[in-house]
Amino acid sequence: MRTARRISQIFFLLLFLFLFFQARYPYETWLPSDLFLRASPLVAIATILATRKVIASVLIAFIILLLTVPLGRFFCGWICPLGTIIDGSDNLMKRKKRKPRQRESTRFRSWKFAILAAVLVASLFSVQFIWFFDPIALLTRTMTTVLYPVFSFLLLGLFNFSFSTGLFEDQVYSAYDMAQNTILPIAQPMFFEAVLISLVFIGILSLGMVTRRFWCRNLCPLGALLGLFSKFRLTKRYVNETCNSCSICQRECKMNAIEDDYAVNNTVECIECMECVSNCKPHSVSYKFGKNIGKNEIDLSKRRFIQAAAVGLAGVAIAKTSAVSREETGLAIRPPGAVKEDDFLDRCIRCQECVRICATTGGCLQPSFLQSGWEGIWTPVAVPRLGYCEYNCNLCGQVCPTGAIQNLVMEKKQKLKMGIAYFDKSRCIPWYSQQDCLVCEEHCPTPDKAIKFDIREARTPEGTMRTVKFPYVDEELCIGCGICVTKCPVIGKAGIFVTNARAERIEV
Amino acid sequence: MSTLSRREFMAKSAGAGIAASSLMLSQKLVADDAWALVVVKNGSPAQLVRRH
């Protein structure tokens, strides 16, 4: 059974990676790349609570939840890709040697229930923090902003080295072309907030130095949620009379779910990894459908619950009273198709799928820091100096699992304003030095260009008169895609910038 | 993407014909340096094929 579990874990991890690599232009798929995100029951519940709407795309999650009732926390043990990664990294780490028959502490076990409570209470009060803790969102975010860029960096470095040696040029060129169409990106991806995001991930993996699956046992609120639903599971662990009380099963249990009476395990904690089955020398342990004989207490005292709820509420209060969100910098330029801001902040789980797929086409989306306040940390914003919104692209809406970015048809997307461009006349070349430039107008993608010229005579700094094409933005035509900002040749801050003025958001 | 298929077909046949004839002529000019500039207008496939 353990082999079956391992195969299942590897299969789902590979599937997760496949879906991740698939999330790129041209994105012609039969299996949506945000499948895992949609399947997380935690995302589903928190989002529905916060928005008070039923979001169709996350209904897959309810299947998992329903299956947990009879089958227990199989998701944690057999499917969750973060769980698989944690298992793998745990094996690479040394832990303190334990004395025989000394059980690891279950002190921190209640924390995951507390976190779950805090986050759900906050959701009820319309501040959604689940995204920080959801394992699938967390993993997708880390892959997009940290792991994939590092992987690309190393692989691209290898290719560039091969190119510089000049050996086997044609073959390397062909291999490079093939790699760019599959696993390599078009250009080295680079993202803001990558350091912070990586610290969270590294932190979680490092907890493996304390105990195995520390995150899953003590912190993961999805595990807590699934644990709640698996109280009355039908698949039970049975220990027969051949048991010689050697305690190996308790030691090998990844979740520390086996009590000092080795026949009893905690059904709320057990993830059915089958380690106890495989490690038992007299083969006393088996999993079967049957009557409930295990322990099924949820490790959360009333006191803890109230503490957690208070923390959740405090978080809401602090997020909503910080002036950072009040200062209108106009820098929170949302992807085209984004729903209204309140709804957006509730729905967005900061998974960075939109950021990921945008990076393979126009490349404007980046995880934000405080552009939209504390509530909006790590939500996607367009940074036009680094990339623009491709005119013929509507991929971000296709990969958003919660509908924070709606899937728009091309005609609608091409007319939708993300914001408006404004000339910085102190930096724009024609305006400050009376010379022609026009790169912005050249690249403006709207069929009737949104950048137009006022052609008139102007006096140059040298004193002569010259006919200059002075550019200006036609606000009715401009959709705020930002290609003018990306391509502006001024060194440093561009001569043109985009703000989210007049941005059109979708009402759902 | 194939809503303009009829136009595309016409464009294809005409465009191909024009390119063919222009290059034939310009190949000659690259070799002979006889002409610096060749302009071909209003191609239709049947005439061009017969010509070559």
Next chain:
Amino acid sequence: MKKGQTVLIKPNIGWDRLPEQAANTNPDEVAQVVKMCKEAGAKRVRVLDRTCNQARRCYKRSGIEAASKKAGAEVRHIVKSRFKSVSIPNGELVKSWPFYRDALEADVFINMPIAKDHSISRVTLGFKNIMGIIGGDRGQIHKNFMTKIVDLNLAIKPTLTIIDAYRVLLRNGPSGGNLADVAEKKIVIAGTDPVAVDSYAMGLFDIDPGQVEYLKNATRRGLGQMDLSKVKMKVVDLSA
């Protein structure tokens, strides 16, 4: 063209647009050129361009990638490390600039632009099309463009310039997008004199080449002849 030579065709694949929108070179023309090079015995025919929009989108939507591959060409994307710095001692403003190796090293370099309205060069033709095989920050070329574009063309002279005027973009170039801005002219202009070729094409847009700075600059510096009365020219009308 001789047998066994390597060919590099540089069409305009700069924009994420359909062939009907006349922002990129006509794919069937590119395919024809590929075919004829192969028939003449070329060892290798490569097709590439340094695009403005995302490269894969442009190569696909323009139809040039599919048509060229079908005709037997190697379609390649730009690789940053393949730019080589070329010194331009006679350059007035640009003394050196990176150029793409494949274009510099090919035996035959065919420059295949499409004629389009363009705010900075009046019409973008052969001279401007060279910007697709240069590296570096191309935005810098737009300042004092008329002189700089001639400097760049000093570094590399195409074996042949073929201007696609089957469909031209009359307004809102070079990216276009509105089919109403496209005019079907059904003309192709080819020649070894890049200045003469561009000068003739200017006429299609009712622009006197004598009014275009870069043509005057290029003629003065000996890159070609813009006075069409002094050029050996042949006009073939296939409808006649």
